[in-house]
Amino acid sequence: MSVLDMRDVRKVYRNGGDEIVALDHATLQVDHGEIVALLGPSGSGKTTLLSIAGGLLAATAGSVVVNGTDITGHDSRALTRFRRDNVGFVFQSVNLVPFLDAEQNLLVVDELGGGKGGKAAKARARQLLDELGLGQRRRNLPAQLSGGERQRVAIGRALFNNPRLVLFDEPTSALDTKIGEQVMELIRTEMKARDTAAVIVTHDRRMTHFADRTVEIVDGRLVLDGTSPFGPRLLTEPHEPAAPVRRDEIDELLVVARFLLGPARGTRLIHDAHGLLASALPPLPRYEPADRGRVVGRRGRTPSAGG
Numbered sequence: 001m002s003v004l005d006m007r008d009v010r011k012v013y014r015n016g017g018d019e020i021v022a023l024d025h026a027t028l029q030v031d032h033g034e035i036v037a038l039l040g041p042s043g044s045g046k047t048t049l050l051s052i053a054g055g056l057l058a059a060t061a062g063s064v065v066v067n068g069t070d071i072t073g074h075d076s077r078a079l080t081r082f083r084r085d086n087v088g089f090v091f092q093s094v095n096l097v098p099f100l101d102a103e104q105n106l107l108v109v110d111e112l113g114g115g116k117g118g119k120a121a122k123a124r125a126r127q128l129l130d131e132l133g134l135g136q137r138r139r140n141l142p143a144q145l146s147g148g149e150r151q152r153v154a155i156g157r158a159l160f161n162n163p164r165l166v167l168f169d170e171p172t173s174a175l176d177t178k179i180g181e182q183v184m185e186l187i188r189t190e191m192k193a194r195d196t197a198a199v200i201v202t203h204d205r206r207m208t209h210f211a212d213r214t215v216e217i218v219d220g221r222l223v224l225d226g227t228s229p230f231g232p233r234l235l236t237e238p239h240e241p242a243a244p245v246r247r248d249e250i251d252e253l254l255v256v257a258r259f260l261l262g263p264a265r266g267t268r269l270i271h272d273a274h275g276l277l278a279s280a281l282p283p284l285p286r287y288e289p290a291d292r293g294r295v296v297g298r299r300g301r302t303p304s305a306g307g
């Protein structure tokens with residue numbers, strides 16, 4: 001039996017009158033303890049796929065079974081509980097609570113589950129931090145840790161509830177190559193030691209040798225649209241950070257917020273944040289049809305989006 005079984009998943013984002021097909025006929029099975037690298041260009045739907053696999057987002061169509069539970073029809077409350085007990089998430093960078101130290105960042109998981117950060121939870125947090133080579137750093141705030149150490153704390157947090165599946169969204173892209181490889185090595189060791197499956201999104205083909213299998217999101221499954229608040233910049237500069245605020249960092253923060261607050265409050269926050277960002281950021285360049293040709297292998301819009 002697979003720990004993750006996604007079949008024919010489709011995800012359509014609606015932006016005003018436009019539809020953005022982020023995933024279409026996405027099918028992915030991951031076995032127990034298997035490590036899968038998920039590769040694909042910027043905007044190809046990788047984060048969307050992870051979010052659906054982990055119950056952060058609902059699919060528009062298709063089925064998602066995690067650890068034997070069909071979460072396709074779950075309401076947001078059931079999904080929140082399901083995530084807490086079954087899935088771990090590790091995001092690229094902005095993912096620790098800045099005013100909590102390393103150990104407290106792990107204990108957040110216990111508290112979300114209704115625990116009180118008691119003795120057993122503290123012992124587990126310490127043991128995990130020890131295993132991850134952070135025994136001496138447990139009282140450090142995220143700002144007092146290196147990038148690699150922060151990422152290790154995030155891995156500890158993801159493993160805290162002993163999930164059968166951990167989803168990693170570009171866990172190494174903010175790290176230099178050497179530290180990135182160490183983190184990937186650690187991820188592999190920790191997952192294999194626990195017989196826990198992982199899906200690891202990466203842009204970096206060099207990281208795929210840490211996985212048992214590599215899956216690529218093929219082109220043509222999504223459509224970027226000019227009215228998307230994030231689309232244009234990514235379309236024309238797929239791999240460059242878009243100053244002054246990186247969209248993926250904001251997205252991660254919001255996904256974490258959604259995870260911590262639950263979909264209802266999280267979605268409101270995302271909505272507010274997008275409004276705030278729209279007024280705080282310089283306007284994004286409009287997506288001109290001429291730009292589309294620069295994106296290798298990507299198809300046009302959906303018929304309903306026009307253009």
Ligand SMILES: Nc1ncnc2c1ncn2[C@@H]1O[C@H](COP(=O)(O)OP(=O)(O)OP(=O)(O)O)[C@@H](O)[C@H]1O
Binds near residue numbers: 015043
């Ligand atoms: N909340 C949203 N509303 C509208 N469109 C969205 C939303 N989230 C993502 N998209 C669009 O869906 C498509 C897939 O986005 P996604 O974030 O899954 O891509 P990705 O492969 O993770 O990209 P990257 O490598 O840049 O992180 C993109 O066209 C993106 O602009």
Ligand SMILES: [Mg+2]
Binds near residue numbers: 046047248
């Ligand atoms: Mg992404």
